[in-house]
Amino acid sequence: MRDECAAIRDEFDADLQSAVSENDLYQIKSKYLGRSSRLTSLIKSLKDLPAEERALTGSTANALKSSLQREIETALEAMRLTRKEQAIAARALDITLPGRRPALGTLHPVTRVTEKITAIFTGLGFSVVDGPEIELDFFNFEALNIPKDHPARDMHDTFYVSGEQLLRTHTSPVQIRTMQRMQPPLRILCPGKVYRCDSDISHTPMFHQIEGLMVDTHVSFSDLKGLLTILIHRLFGQETAIRFRPSYFPFTEPSAEVDIQCVMCRGNGCRVCSGTGWLEILGCGLVNPVVFKNAGYDPEEVTGLAFGLGVERIAMLTYGINDIRLFYENDLRFLSQF
DSSP, X not given: OHHHHHHHHHHHHHHHHHOOSHHHHHHHHHHHHSTTSHHHHHHHGGGGSOHHHHHHHHHHHHHHHHHHHHHHHHXXXXXXXXXXXXXXXXXXXXXXXXXXXXXOOOOOHHHHHHHHHHHHHHTTTOEXXXXXXXXXXXXXXXXXXXXXXXXXXXXXXXXXXXXXXXEOSSSHHHHHHHHHHOXXXXXXXXXXXXXXXXXBTTBOSEEEEEEXXXXXXXXXXXXXXXXXXXXXXXXXXXXXXXXXXXXXETTEEEEEEEEEEOTTTTTSOOTTTTTSSEEEEEEEEEEOHHHHHHHTOOTTTOEEEEEEEEHHHHHHXXXXXXXXXXXXXXXXXXXXXX
């Protein structure tokens, strides 16, 4: 029995010396300490030995078992420590290399244009106001002189939430809500997201608008022209030509579309302006008296002007972008240019 223990010890030492991984050590542990190992079989056979030999051989076998267990655990701990040190060394910083700067984000081009337009009008005494994006039919249409049978509703391609609730198609409802709670004079700017069922290279189902409203006792069309001339010249330069074309909006009377000289070809005619040399940029007009009545104002005492523009349209012209969908594809190669 003692010779058997010595043979197990010699064989174990050889195997332990050749182990190179934790998996090797687990296999050695199973080989020498498992249920079917030679040492386990030896310990089980002690009951067949004479009593005087059983005690001495049992002590030797159990001491060998304890020793093998300690040596395997020690070897496992040493391998784990070595692996940990290697992992730390692999992650060690080379202080001779230049530092790695974290990637920084930039403002979205739509945000940049929104902030620029807002800064222009706040500098002219306008206050920024906001309102709900899920709006009531009354504020989005009826109060703006667009009753349920009005053909202008067809121009809006509306997302309806329920019979009387919808995703606002413009930020004009904010003007009605503001007039209902504030008395003139007032100058407000209403930036925000709006929604329409439309999607192509120049339209998206969600986009951004900025609308303005000014109400006082003697607001005229010349005030409107002056404000919008300041806006356009600050956005596109003092040399940019402007023209006002008569148009129709239910909530303004008279109404006009504002065109600017094409910023791409400077009026010479190109693909962007369809060869006309002009680009439509926004709509405007004097507030319709019906709108004043719906908001609780006396149209005999006050007059007002209103205008509205699409932020993405301005951003496309500012940065020379030909597809509105680029703003919302989240392509970092595109967005990092701004």
